[in-house]
Amino acid sequence: MTRREHRGRRGVVHGLPARATPVTGGSELPARILVIEDDPGIAALVAYQLTRAGYRVETAGGGDGGLESLHREIPDLVVLDRMLPGLSGDQVLAAIREDPATRCIPVLVLTAKREQADRIEGLEMGADDYLTKPFSPRELVLRVEAILRRIRGFAGLAGHQGGVLRAGDLALDQDSMRVTLGGEEVPVTPTEYRLLRVLLENRGRMRKRDDLLEAAWDAEGRSRAGMRTRTVDMHIRRLRTKLGYAGDWIETVRGFGYRFRGPEPAVLREPGSQAH
Structure with a gap:
């Protein structure tokens, strides 16, 4: 070769x-x-x-x-x-x-x-x-x-699902993969975006750190063995800081993982579209 x-x-x-x-x-x-x-x-x-x-x-x-x-x-x-x-x-x-x-x-x-x-x-x-x-x-x-x-996987999902996932003033646009708070863009990294999306989609439900590693990092088997759940904690900390008051909506379930407790998220559809 x-x-x-x-x-x-x-x-x-x-x-x-x-x-x-x-x-x-x-x-x-x-x-x-x-x-x-x-x-x-x-x-x-x-x-x-x-x-x-x-x-x-x-x-x-x-x-x-x-x-x-x-x-x-x-x-x-x-x-x-x-x-x-x-x-x-x-x-x-x-x-x-x-x-x-x-x-x-x-x-x-x-x-x-x-x-x-x-x-x-x-x-x-x-x-x-x-x-x-x-x-x-x-x-x-x-x-x-x-x-x-x-x-690629999250970009593909965004393209297929579309819409804006909202929780109060917090909005996650699945088409542009942008996050805004009160109309102002929050400069999140791709990993922070994926973590926030997983938490929003599972509002009120606790997600274990291992689950978040698998969902947000695509870390399975040997790949996950080389990563530490402490990695999740560090990204959650940065995400909370960037989200300001909305960062308080991400709760720590001590010894297990994290849970989103903010206002009820909903998918905002385009004007004129109908829910099925």
Whole structure:
């Protein structure tokens, strides 16, 4: 199997191997992944494994170059090293989440830091998933596949169901995948959107952390074994903060999981449509 790559001014673009099975990012083209990693060996390994899995991959060796590549062509997913020289991975992640054009891009963070506090901090900053070095190349590919699969799955569900799921001033638009509170948009990440939707759809019912991992992260079997239910807690905490007073509607069921206790949600149909 051969691998083609060409070097540009801002990074390296890796071509598809001849027999790769393309994995789409919501279109006919294989999903595009931007890898921001300053270690050439790790960057090459990650690019090789993802290219072999059928993805289009571009690498950038630093934060500034990564942001340039990101704005030149919006990727379907970013693999981001947290420890970058110059513009750090944390700063890159913050820039991604602050920009309306990029804040919904899923981000998988790579780091050599293994302490739980570092993992929690990364998730609180808006990472969708977290992988510590050294890591299994197979686990990396599986996590990327899981992230992209759930993104496609929820986008497909939104397109089929349509409508706006409401709870008081809180609205979740299933067509545009946007969340608003009192008419103002709430800048949620894809993972936060999925968590909120699951909770809204199950109003009044407690959802276990394991259930939320499976529903919002598409984490089953071996994939879920590598994730911690603490991950759910960190994303719920960030979601509550973003929702302000509406965040109080997400109740903690101590020792089990979470429950949405806000005003009754309902699907708002287009004017003139009739309920069946």
